[in-house]
Structures are given as C-alpha cells and as structure tokens.
Amino acid sequence: MALVSFGIYLAFVFLLAILANRVGKSKSFVSEYFLGSKSIGLWAFALTYAATAASGGSFMGFPSLIYTHGWVVAWWIAGYMVVPIIALGLLAKRLNQVGRIAGAITVPELLRRRFESRMVGNLATAVVIFFMFFYLMAQFKAGAEIMATLLDGVPVYQEFVIAVESVTTGLPLIGEAKADYLLCLIVFAVSVIVYTTFGGFRAVVWTDVMQGIVMGIGVVVMLVLVLQQVGGLRNATKQLDEMTPPKFVKVVLSASPGASEEIRLPRGAWVFVEGGDDVVRLDSAAVIQNSGEKNEAIEALLITTPSAKERARKKVGEDVPVVAAIQGEPEGYAYGDGKKGVYVHAPGPDRKSSSGFLGVMLALSFFAFWNFSGAGQPSYMVRQMAFRDTPTLRRSIVMVAFYFSLIYFPLVIIFTCARILLPGMEIHSDRVMPEMAAVLTENAGVPWLAGLLVAAPFAAVMSSVDSFLLLVSSGVVRDIYQESINPNASEKQIKRLTYIVTVTVGVLGVIAVIYPVKFLQDLIVFASGGLGGCFLMPMIFTLFWPRTTAKGVAAGIVSGGVTLLVLYLIGFFQTGSFKEYRLLNLHPFVWSVVVSTIAIFFVSRITPRIPEALKERYFGKL
Amino acid sequence: MEESQDGEEREDLAASFRQSRKEFRFMLVTWVVFAAWTLTYNGLFAKGSDEQPVEIVLGMPKWVVFGVAIPWAIALALTVWFALFYMKDTDLGEPADENGGGEA
Structure with missing residues (x-):
C-alpha cells in the first residue's frame, strides 16, 4: 500500500515537471529556469518558501529531538x-x-551588480557552492533513509534489494555499500535530478506546492489520531510527568531449552530480562546460538518507566524463546537519570550533558538561529527575488505564518505523545516519524493512510533537495560560466550546460553519500549556519545601508564564514567529532553574525564610498 | 521631460527605501520582544519543581502555555496585522532583463 502511495506521488511530481517545462518554453531560458520569470504568485510563493524551509530535519531530526527530550523542545x-x-x-x-x-x-x-564588483560576486558564488554541497549531501542521505523505511517489508522492494546486492557486491566504489540504502539513494536521486533538470525553477516551485500540501495534511491527520489514541493531551502530559529516561545496557542473550539451534532477532526486537519483569530492546540484530556456548554481549535499551514497561512487555514476541542477562552496570542519562518530570520541564533529559538539553543561552541562540539563519539563506533569498508584487508578499507572510503554526507546534504535541505509544525508540529515534505513522494508522484501522503520512517527510526532503540542486547549478552556470568564461554564450549553449551541470552536481552529491555521512543533523546545522553567517549581514547592509562598500561586504562574507569554521574546528579538536564549540554557550552562528557585522561596518567606513550614481540607482535621491 | 521623470523615479525609490527601512526596524523590535518574553518566562518557570507534579493547562505544562503557546498565538496575530495593515505596497518595477537592465 505504501508503495502504491509512493508511486502515485512520484507520478504527480513528474507530471508537474512536464507541465512546467511546457509553460516555460516560450520564455527566456535563464530567467525562467532559475527564477520562474519572476512571476511567482501567492500560493506558489508561500508554499515553495514553507516547503523549502521544512526540510528533512523537520520530519526526521525534529521529531527525534521531541521524542528524546520531551516538552522542552517546544521552547527550542x-x-x-x-x-x-x-x-x-x-x-x-x-x-x-x-x-x-x-x-x-x-x-x-x-551582489556583483549592486557593487559593480566581480570580486564580491565570485566570492559569494564560491561560498554558496561550498556550503550548499554539504546541504545537498545531507538531504540525499535523508531522502534515501526515509524511502528505505517507507518500503521496508514490501516484497517487490526486497526482491529489488537482493538483485542490487548481487550486482554490486565486489564492484569498486559501491561494493561495500548497503544494498537497500543504495537502491533508495539512486531512485530518490534520479527522481529529483530528472524533474529538476527537466522543469527548472517553475517545476521546483509547483512540486513544492504539492509537497507543502502533503506535509500539512499529514501533520493534521497525525495530530487527530494521536490525541484520540493517548486519551487526550492532558492524560498524555500526566503520563509523561511520571516517566524516567531509559538506561543503556549490554546484554547476553540465551535461548530457552528446546529452542532451535540458531535464532535470529532483528534490531529493535524486545526481549525479557531473566529473573524479573524488565524488558530490553536490542540495539542491533542478534544471532543466538543454542549450542551451550555463551553468546556475545550486545547493546540494548532498558525501559525504566512502569507504564512503558507494561506496553513494551506486550511487544515481546510470544514465540521468541530468548531471555537477556544484563552485563555490568546500566548506563543512565547524564541529566535526568531516574528523575520523574524531566520530560515535561526544562532543561530536558540528556544522555551526554550533565546540565540537560536546553539552557537559557542555548534557547537564545536558537531563537536567533531559526529567524536570522533563515533570512540569510541564499535558497530563500532566491525565492524572495521571484515573487510577483508586494500584495503577493504580504499575503504570503500571512499564509506562511499559519502554515508554520500548523506544522511546528502540532509536531511537538504529536511526538511528545509518541513516547507513550512507542517506548524504546531511543535506539533509532530518527525513525520515530514513519514508525508513528504506521502505529497510528494501524491502531485506527486505516493502514492505507500510512502511505500519505510517510509521504510528508519524503516531500519535505524532496522539496529541499530540488531547490539546493538548482542553486548550485545556477552558481556554476550563471555566476561562473556566463559571467566569467563566456559572457556571449547563446541560449542553446546555456541550456545545454545547465542540464549537464544540474545532472553532474546531483551525481556528485550521490557519490558523496554512497557511504552515508554519520552526522546528518549536524551537517545540516553546519551548512545552514555557514550560509546564514556568510550572507545575512552582508545582504542586510547591501540593501539598507548606502555607505556599504564592496570590500566591506567581502570582509563580512569572509569573516562570518571563517568565524564559523574556526569554532567548528575547535569543537572538532575538543570532542573528536563533528561538533561545534559554543563560546559562552552561544551557537557559532551567533558569533559569525556578530563578527561579520563588525567587519562590514568598519571596512566600509575605511574604504572609499561607492560612486554617487550607483548609490542613487539602488536607493534613489535620499 | 525625461530628466524630471527620472528624478520622480529616484524620489519614489527613496521613499520606498525609507518605508522598507521602517518596516525592517519594526520587525527587529518584534523579534526582541518575543525573544525576551519566551526567554524570561521560560528561564524563570520552565524548570519546575522536583517534588510537585507538573501544572497542566489546556493539556500542556503551564510553562509551555504561557511561555510558548500564548506568545506564539499573539505573534501570529501580530504577523497578520503587520502584513495586511502595516506593510505598505511598493512598486517593485518591471522584472529586469538578464543583462542588467531594469528600472525600479
């Protein structure tokens, strides 16, 4: 059923690309392909903006955070x-x-034309391509993973996976990749690359509208179902107040006497703990040999809340003749271990940090990050250059305000309730959204609806990837080739090059994540923080301060980017992983904006003013 | 004649720039007000007490209602008012050609 929903969804996407291609045929290629001829109307502008903003993180990383830390994520x-x-x-x-x-x-x-400076234009192009590629990688991975979850258990898909495995095993470059992930990555990437290449900006915008609608409907349906199934929000919050975080344990599994010689359990299987009423959830697949020899210890999750334990006990397969023996001391959360009420209060439980998930300074960072990093993203700026007129803009702000309220706050409610319906998701909390879709629709007796609900995160990822793909290709074609290499290129040459570049960038993105990057959400925050840090203040000064100079803007872009990179490098050397260093507990984005502001202001002050005619062209007679 | 037309356009452009700058300042103040509200209220009340059960309002912890949901609802209302009544329409000019020609 999920496969049918997905097939219908993809068919619509391609149909829209074909229509967009037909509409755009009569217009100038470059302006139409990259900017939809600057004629985007209300619904298209509002929903393309909202859908691009709600990337894979909104439906994978965000639900995972809510599930893990509770109500405090509403503040986040x-x-x-x-x-x-x-x-x-x-x-x-x-x-x-x-x-x-x-x-x-x-x-x-x-930027280049506003300051008549090729240096600023080239610098901006390099920065966009550099950070956008990280974004593209993260979204390709997210798309492939959602698709793998969506299709898991579908017989036709399993046959394809086996076929792919038999073909790729032993091949150079892709021989070691997981077959299911590889198959989904290729199908996902080909779909997005084809419709983006074929339809350009207009296709991206139209598919964004459809994807925005799918996301909205998905969230509303889930909200209704979840509130019914937890007995109302009050009841859910009361239950959450009683909950304590799980513990991480190592267990040795052993088979009951009389069981078969070898028992295989998948990752996520529930098993009773011997000599008590505890249950654990396995963090990896297990093969239990019933030969009298001791099996290897594996990692598992020990549920500590009585009501969650009760629900988990029902999930232990009756025909699984296996029990677990806990080895050593269970590892609790650094903040919130054994403490009731942590899921309904700040700072929220945290496995690693002893000060909890969210303090005031970090909350301030994110309050700034969501707003100003969003304003500073070139992918959003391009959309803001494309709306038809100011009434379109004003009404779009209203629409987006309602849309975001409809998406984000309900998601917090849905996934705080998820903890009650789905215990033990900490082992792979990124999959809580598709799991919830399956559980909610199954409980409600409408399993066919799961396809639509799972299409929502898929739509979110797709609508982000297509925009980023277009942005990188426009950087190469328009800003490098047409501007610096061949200014007199014919429309035919540009068209051919655009198609080649869009496909090449997509293929490079796929190659970069054949072996998926580990830190998906961190990569997204790094890329968006980098772009925001580099472009927010330079663009604000460019648009609102006539005294700004080209060198001032260049200093802002460079200093913003370098500040962010340095703080990430310090974080990397401190932790050994892709983590940022938070000076005074503030996110590096905040510091990069501060440094960028100072740099633009002072460098503009000490460099010669721009010509009066140029100033008048953009600001009028002030 | 052409010169005076050009002069008028420059005056219009300057007026629309001043209006955009005014709206820009309003938006920054809006951000400061709502950031201050959520950070102050939640900084004071979101932590709760270890002994007391959570206070629930409208099915949510009380601090979520007063520190997130209510400011969110007010911000939504303010956004609607700002976009429909405060923000002024501006003639953005014709979409320029790709070679840099365009007028405000």
Whole structure:
C-alpha cells in the first residue's frame, strides 16, 4: 500500500515537471529556469518558501529531538513564532526591488551588480557552492533513509534489494555499500535530478506546492489520531510527568531449552530480562546460538518507566524463546537519570550533558538561529527575488505564518505523545516519524493512510533537495560560466550546460553519500549556519545601508564564514567529532553574525564610498 | 521631460527605501520582544519543581502555555496585522532583463 502511495506521488511530481517545462518554453531560458520569470504568485510563493524551509530535519531530526527530550523542545523551536515576519519580511521587499534594478537572477549576481564588483560576486558564488554541497549531501542521505523505511517489508522492494546486492557486491566504489540504502539513494536521486533538470525553477516551485500540501495534511491527520489514541493531551502530559529516561545496557542473550539451534532477532526486537519483569530492546540484530556456548554481549535499551514497561512487555514476541542477562552496570542519562518530570520541564533529559538539553543561552541562540539563519539563506533569498508584487508578499507572510503554526507546534504535541505509544525508540529515534505513522494508522484501522503520512517527510526532503540542486547549478552556470568564461554564450549553449551541470552536481552529491555521512543533523546545522553567517549581514547592509562598500561586504562574507569554521574546528579538536564549540554557550552562528557585522561596518567606513550614481540607482535621491 | 521623470523615479525609490527601512526596524523590535518574553518566562518557570507534579493547562505544562503557546498565538496575530495593515505596497518595477537592465 505504501508503495502504491509512493508511486502515485512520484507520478504527480513528474507530471508537474512536464507541465512546467511546457509553460516555460516560450520564455527566456535563464530567467525562467532559475527564477520562474519572476512571476511567482501567492500560493506558489508561500508554499515553495514553507516547503523549502521544512526540510528533512523537520520530519526526521525534529521529531527525534521531541521524542528524546520531551516538552522542552517546544521552547527550542519557539523562535518559529516570528520566523514568517523575520525570515520572509525582513529582506524580501528590498531584495526583490534591488534584484529587479540589478537584473539579477542569483544572489551572487545581485551582489556583483549592486557593487559593480566581480570580486564580491565570485566570492559569494564560491561560498554558496561550498556550503550548499554539504546541504545537498545531507538531504540525499535523508531522502534515501526515509524511502528505505517507507518500503521496508514490501516484497517487490526486497526482491529489488537482493538483485542490487548481487550486482554490486565486489564492484569498486559501491561494493561495500548497503544494498537497500543504495537502491533508495539512486531512485530518490534520479527522481529529483530528472524533474529538476527537466522543469527548472517553475517545476521546483509547483512540486513544492504539492509537497507543502502533503506535509500539512499529514501533520493534521497525525495530530487527530494521536490525541484520540493517548486519551487526550492532558492524560498524555500526566503520563509523561511520571516517566524516567531509559538506561543503556549490554546484554547476553540465551535461548530457552528446546529452542532451535540458531535464532535470529532483528534490531529493535524486545526481549525479557531473566529473573524479573524488565524488558530490553536490542540495539542491533542478534544471532543466538543454542549450542551451550555463551553468546556475545550486545547493546540494548532498558525501559525504566512502569507504564512503558507494561506496553513494551506486550511487544515481546510470544514465540521468541530468548531471555537477556544484563552485563555490568546500566548506563543512565547524564541529566535526568531516574528523575520523574524531566520530560515535561526544562532543561530536558540528556544522555551526554550533565546540565540537560536546553539552557537559557542555548534557547537564545536558537531563537536567533531559526529567524536570522533563515533570512540569510541564499535558497530563500532566491525565492524572495521571484515573487510577483508586494500584495503577493504580504499575503504570503500571512499564509506562511499559519502554515508554520500548523506544522511546528502540532509536531511537538504529536511526538511528545509518541513516547507513550512507542517506548524504546531511543535506539533509532530518527525513525520515530514513519514508525508513528504506521502505529497510528494501524491502531485506527486505516493502514492505507500510512502511505500519505510517510509521504510528508519524503516531500519535505524532496522539496529541499530540488531547490539546493538548482542553486548550485545556477552558481556554476550563471555566476561562473556566463559571467566569467563566456559572457556571449547563446541560449542553446546555456541550456545545454545547465542540464549537464544540474545532472553532474546531483551525481556528485550521490557519490558523496554512497557511504552515508554519520552526522546528518549536524551537517545540516553546519551548512545552514555557514550560509546564514556568510550572507545575512552582508545582504542586510547591501540593501539598507548606502555607505556599504564592496570590500566591506567581502570582509563580512569572509569573516562570518571563517568565524564559523574556526569554532567548528575547535569543537572538532575538543570532542573528536563533528561538533561545534559554543563560546559562552552561544551557537557559532551567533558569533559569525556578530563578527561579520563588525567587519562590514568598519571596512566600509575605511574604504572609499561607492560612486554617487550607483548609490542613487539602488536607493534613489535620499 | 525625461530628466524630471527620472528624478520622480529616484524620489519614489527613496521613499520606498525609507518605508522598507521602517518596516525592517519594526520587525527587529518584534523579534526582541518575543525573544525576551519566551526567554524570561521560560528561564524563570520552565524548570519546575522536583517534588510537585507538573501544572497542566489546556493539556500542556503551564510553562509551555504561557511561555510558548500564548506568545506564539499573539505573534501570529501580530504577523497578520503587520502584513495586511502595516506593510505598505511598493512598486517593485518591471522584472529586469538578464543583462542588467531594469528600472525600479
């Protein structure tokens, strides 16, 4: 059933790409392909903006955080209450106006023409391509993983996986990759690359509209189902108040006498602990030899809340003749271990940090991050250069405000309740969304609905990947080739090169994640923080301060990017992993914005003013 | 004649720039107000007490209602008012051609 839903969904996506291609045929290729001829109307503008903003993180990483840390994540995401007014309102009107005066199609092009400086344009292009590629990698991986979850257990899909495995085993480059992941990655990537290449910006916008609607419906349906199944929100919060975080243990599994010689249990299987009423959930697949020899210890999750334990006990397979013996001391959370109420209060439980998940300074960082990092993303700026007129912008802000309220706050409610319906998801909490979709629809007797609900995160990832793909290819074609290599290129040459670059960038993105990167959410935050840190303040100064100079903007881009990279490097050397260093507990993005602001202001002050005519062109007679 | 037309356009552009700057300042103040509300309220009340059960309002912890849900609802109302009544329409000019030609 999920496969049918997915098939219908993909068919619609391709149909929209074909229609977009037909509509755009009569128009100038570059402007149409990269910016939809600057004629995007209300629904398209609002939903393409919202759908691009709600990337895979919103439906994978975010639910996982809510599940893991509880109600405190409502505070973590609270900045979204003003995102529509800030991220969409702050720059859009001026950006669109200046973009029109400059005749710019891309963000680097806008900067280049505003200052008549090739240096600023090239610098901006390099930064966009550098950070966007990290984004693209993360989204390709997220898309493949969601698809693998969606198709898990579908017989036809399993046959394909086996076929792919038999073909790829032993091949160079892809021989060691997991067959199911590889298959999903290729299908996902080909779908997105084909419709983006074929339909350009207009196809991306139209599919974003459809994907935005799918996401909205998915969240509303889940909210209704979850509230019914937990007996109301009050009841759910009361139960959460009684919950304590699980513990991490190592267990040795042994088979009951009389069981078969070899028993295989999948990752996520539930097993009773010997000599008590405890249950554990296995963190990896297990093969139990019933030969009298001791099996190897594996990692598992020990449930500690009585009500969750009760629910988990029902999940232990009756025909699984296996029990677990806990080895050594169970490892508790660094903050919240054995403590009731941690899921309904700040700072929220945390496995690693003894000060909990969210303190005031970090909350401040994220309140700034969601708004200003959003405003500083070139992928959003491009959309702000594409709306038709200011009434479209004003109504879009209203629509996006309602849309984000409809998505983000309900997601917090849904996934705090998930802890009650789905104990033990800590072992792979990134999959809590598809698991919830399956459980909710199964409990409600409407399993066919699961396909639609799971299409929501898939739509979120797709709508982000297509935009990023277009942004990187526009950087190469428009900002490098047309601007610096062949300014007199014919439309036919540009068209051919655009198709080649879009496909090449997509293929490179796929190759980069054949062996998936480990730190998906960290990669997304790094890339968006980097782009926001590099572009937010330079763009604000460019649009609102006539005294800004090209060198000032260049200093802002470089200092913002370097500050972020340095803080990530310090974090890397401190922890040995891809983690940022939080000076005064503030996210590196905040520091990169501060440093960038100072750099632009002082460098602009000490460098010669831009010509008066250029100033008047963009600001009028002040 | 052409010169005066050009001068008028520059005046219009300057006026629309000043209006955009005014809206920009309003948006920044909005951010500061709501950031201060959520950070102050939640900083004071979200931690709760170890002994007392959580206070529930509208099915949620009380601090979520007063520190997130209510400011969110007010921010939504303010956004609607700002976008529909405060923000002014501006003539953005014709979409420029790809070679840099365009007028505000």
